[in-house]
Amino acid sequence: MSDSRPDLVIYGSPVSPFVRKVAGVCIAKGVPYEVEAINVFDPPQWFREISPMKRIPVLRDRSVAEEGLAGTIADSSAICAFIEKKHPAPALYPDIPMALGEALFIEEYADTALAMAGGLGIFRPIFFAVSKGEEPGLDKARDAWTNQLPPIFDVLEARLGGRAFFAGDALSIADITVATVLMQIALVAETPLDRWPGLAAHYAAMQALPLIAEPYAAAEKMIRRALPTRFDLT
Ligand SMILES: N[C@@H](CCC(=O)N[C@@H](CS)C(=O)NCC(=O)O)C(=O)O
Structure with missing residues (x-):
């Protein structure tokens, strides 16, 4: 067999x-x-x-x-x-050396700075507390949304520069990582990005892709059992 x-x-x-x-x-x-x-x-x-x-x-x-x-x-x-x-196709790492460097930097920035502020600053204080039957850590989460994330969003907005993708002219590991890590916040809280229109447009486009939406749906199914709705941190 x-x-x-x-x-x-x-x-x-x-x-x-x-x-x-x-x-x-x-x-x-x-x-x-x-x-x-x-x-x-x-x-x-x-x-x-x-x-x-x-x-x-x-x-x-x-x-x-x-x-x-x-x-x-x-x-x-x-x-x-x-x-x-x-599995080289479709390529998710740009060929052009500078674009490759940019993609790898954005991947690292999302994996570290963005994940720290969004994951440790918002997701964990809310979800870990709720899972233990405790009050969600909304003060910590609001501080992260108000103070830690805006400078990171400023960097991402500037790097995007109104383009559809972070590096080169096609979807890359940079786009996938930023969207995936940002959506960690969406598991527990609203993510209004009106002050960063380029990032908001990129985020909306990424959320529509099955490669982002399907794994997120699997996570959301698990999270919603303990946390039926998202918090407003503004
Ligand atoms: N740089 C690592 C980060 C992995 C990471 O931090 N994973 C978290 C879950 S989201 C973890 O395993 N945390 C375990 C812990 O904090 O003890 C990667 O990209 O894989």
């Missing part, structure tokens, strides 16, 4: 923006994948061995090895670069 399981397994949860980023890259390229649930706050020993920083996602390529360290890659940026090399 032939094995119908996909080669690529993403260990993690769609609630992680970094898991959804990897899922989005797979969808963009038409590469089958499955997500295998890992509770990153209490992971099994075998997962600790393949995730030295105890983070999700980790990717396994079953065509390389079915278990152990071989065939695994930790960190969403490393994983996405691997998928690009293995």
